[in-house]
Amino acid sequence: MSDTPLLDQLETGPWPSFIADLKRMAAKKPQIxxxxxxxxxxxxxxxxxxxxxxxxxxxxYGSGIIGRYSDLPDDFPGLExxxxxxxxxxxGWFYTTAALRMLCDIWDQYGSGxxxxxxxxxxxxxxxxxxxxxxxxxxxxxxxxxxxxGSGSAMRSPSCCCGLSRCEWSCYDTMEACYDITQEFQFxxxxxxxxxxxxxxxxxxxxxCVAAVARADCSVIGVWKDDIRIDQAAVxxxxxxxxxPKGGGAHVDKLDIQKDVVDLCxxxxxxxxxxxxxxxxxxxxxxxxxxxxxxxxxxxxxDKGATILLGSHAPILEGAQMSWxxxxxxxxxxxxxxxxxxxxxxxxxxxxxxxxxxxVGELILRLGxxxxxxxxxxxxxxxxxxxxxxxxxxxxxPEDFEAEAEGKTYIKL
Numbered sequence: 001m002s003d004t005p006l007l008d009q010l011e012t013g014p015w016p017s018f019i020a021d022l023k024r025m026a027a028k029k030p031q032i033x034x035x036x037x038x039x040x041x042x043x044x045x046x047x048x049x050x051x052x053x054x055x056x057x058x059x060x061y062g063s064g065i066i067g068r069y070s071d072l073p074d075d076f077p078g079l080e081x082x083x084x085x086x087x088x089x090x091x092g093w094f095y096t097t098a099a100l101r102m103l104c105d106i107w108d109q110y111g112s113g114x115x116x117x118x119x120x121x122x123x124x125x126x127x128x129x130x131x132x133x134x135x136x137x138x139x140x141x142x143x144x145x146x147x148x149x150g151s152g153s154a155m156r157s158p159s160c161c162c163g164l165s166r167c168e169w170s171c172y173d174t175m176e177a178c179y180d181i182t183q184e185f186q187f188x189x190x191x192x193x194x195x196x197x198x199x200x201x202x203x204x205x206x207x208x209c210v211a212a213v214a215r216a217d218c219s220v221i222g223v224w225k226d227d228i229r230i231d232q233a234a235v236x237x238x239x240x241x242x243x244x245p246k247g248g249g250a251h252v253d254k255l256d257i258q259k260d261v262v263d264l265c266x267x268x269x270x271x272x273x274x275x276x277x278x279x280x281x282x283x284x285x286x287x288x289x290x291x292x293x294x295x296x297x298x299x300x301x302x303d304k305g306a307t308i309l310l311g312s313h314a315p316i317l318e319g320a321q322m323s324w325x326x327x328x329x330x331x332x333x334x335x336x337x338x339x340x341x342x343x344x345x346x347x348x349x350x351x352x353x354x355x356x357x358x359x360v361g362e363l364i365l366r367l368g369x370x371x372x373x374x375x376x377x378x379x380x381x382x383x384x385x386x387x388x389x390x391x392x393x394x395x396x397x398p399e400d401f402e403a404e405a406e407g408k409t410y411i412k413l
Contacts, residue, residue: 004036006043022114031078031112031128038076056083056131058138061190064148065134081131082112086149087124087141088182091175092162102144110137120215121199122159123149153357154192155347158182160202161209163222169291170204171222171304172332178202180336181343188347195354195363198347205300206288212309213323217360218343219309225329226301227281228290234297235277245293261290306332308342311361321361324369325383345376 004019011017019036026032038049051071058065064086070079087103103124107113112128119125129137138148149157158181161167163174181200182189188198201212204222212219237243241254252260257277262270269283270290277297279290291298308330309323330338350360353367364372373380 004040007036007040025113029113031082032114034070034076034078035082035112035114035128038070038072038079041072041075056134058135058148061148062192063151063154063190066151068128079128082128083131083134085111085126085129085134085137086119086121086151086157087126088147088149088157089118089122089124089159091160091178092165093118093122094162094165099144103141103146106137106140106144110140121149121156122210123157148190150189150197152192153194153196154190154198155185155188155194156197156199157189158200158202159210161204163202163204167204167209168295169207169222169288169300171224171300172204172306174202174204174220174222176334177220177332177336177339180334181339184336184340185343194347194351196357196359198350198360200343206286207292212312214312215314216312216323217310218346219312219323220332220339221307221309222304222332223286223307223329224301224304226303228279228284228301229299230277230279231297232276235294236275238294238297239274243294243296247295250293255293261293264289304332305329308339310346311359311364313359313361321359321365323361324364325381326373326378328381328383342376342378349375 007019010019022032022036026036042049049071051069052067054067054069056065056067057063066084066086068079068082068084070076070082073080090099104113104115107115107126110129110133111126114127116125116127126137141147158178160174160178161170163170163172165175178200181202188194198218199216200218200220201210201216202220203210203212206221206223208219208221210216212221234243235257238245238255239257244250245252245255245260255261257272261277262272266287266289267283267285269280271278286300291300306329307325308327310326311321312323313321327342332339346360349372350363354360354363358366369380369384372378
C-alpha cells in the first residue's frame with residue numbers, strides 16, 4: 001500500500017496534479033519526501049503541522065522571506081526549516097528561457113526545487129529552503145539581476161499587465177510604469193514600516209487584466225478622455241456577420257448590435273438605427289464591453305492616461321472592499337512624477353494614522369474621504385461618490401458654509 005493513500009486520490013481525475021509533480025521531485029530531493037509525508041499526516045489529522053515562522057531574512061532586508069517551520073521536525077527532518085522566498089518578477093512576466101533555467105538552477109542548488117509561477121502579488125515563489133541557504137541563494141540571484149520581492153507590512157512587489165508590448169488596448173506603458181515605481185519605492189519594498197501591506201497594480205485599459213480594482217491598494221487603470229473611435233463600415237460588417245464578435249471568441253457567430261451591444265451598455269449611452277452606431281461619450285464609463293465585442297469597429301480614443309483608484313483588498317478587518325476613484329485622469333509619462341508624489345503622500349498619511357493591520361482603504365472608511373483628500377492634497381471629485389445624495393465620505397463643517405458665503409467654489413465646471 002502507498003505511504004500516502006490520501007494524497008494519491010489527488011492524482012485521480014482529468015487534471016494535472018501537484019502531488020504527481022512532488023512525487024517526481026522526491027526522487028532527488030529528500031525534503032520533498034518529508035513534505036509529502038507531513039501533508040498526508042495533515043490530511044489524516046485534519047490539522048496543519050506548520051507552526052508560526054518567526055523572523056528570518058537576508059542581510060539588509062526586512063521582507064521577502066516567509067519563515068516556515070514544521071512542528072514535527074523529528075518525524076520530518078527535511079522540514080525543520082522550509083522557508084519561502086519571494087522573488088520580484090519582471091514587468092509583464094516576460095522571461096527568456098535562459099533566465100528561467102538560471103532561476104531553476106539556483107533553486108535546485110539552494111532550495112527544494114519547488115516553485116510557484118506566480119504568487120498572488122506576482123512574485124516568483126521559491127518554496128522550501130533552510131536558514132543557512134537564504135543568504136547564498138539571495139546573492140546568487142542578485143548576481144544574475146534578480147531581487148527579492150515584498151512581504152509583511154511593506155509595499156508588495158508591483159505588478160502589471162503586458163501593456164503596450166502585446167495589447168492594442170493599452171492606454172499607457174504599464175511595464176515602464178511598474179518598473180519605475182518599483183525602483184522608486186525600494187526602501188518601502190524591502191524594509192517594512194507600514195501598518196500593513198500596500199500594493200500597486202498597473203492595468204493598461206479598463207479590462208483590468210491584473211484584477212487591480214479588486215485586489216490592489218492603488219490601482220492604475222489605463223483610460224482615455226476623448227471619444228471612442230468608430231468605423232461605421234466595420235460595425236455594419238459585424239451586424240451582417242462578416243466579422244466575428246470578439247475575434248471569434250464570443251458565444252454567438254453573428255452579432256445583434258441592438259441586443260448584444262446597445263442594450264447591454266451599463267450607462268445606456270449608445271444607439272443603433274440599423275446603419276449607424278452613435279455613442280454619447282459624455283455618459284460612457286469606459287467599461288470596454290462594446291470595444292471587446294467589436295474590436296475592429298471600435299477603438300479607445302487618442303487622449304490617453306490613467307485613472308487612479310485606491311482602497312481595495314480581500315476580507316480582513318472590514319470585509320472585502322473595492323477601490324474608489326481618487327484621480328479620474330492622470331497623464332502616465334516618464335518619469336511618472338505625479339504618481340510618485342501621490343503615492344508618497346498616501347503612504348505618509350496612512351503610516352501616521354493607520355492602526356496595526358489596517359489597510360489604507362479601511363483607514364479611509366474610518367476617518368472619512370474628506371480627511372484623506374485634505375491630507376494628500378487632492379480635490380474631491382464626483383467619481384468618488386458611490387450613491388448620489390447618500391454619500392458617507394464627505395462631511396460639511398460650519399467653516400465650509402462660511403467660505404461658501406464668501407464666494408468659494410467647490411465644483412469647477
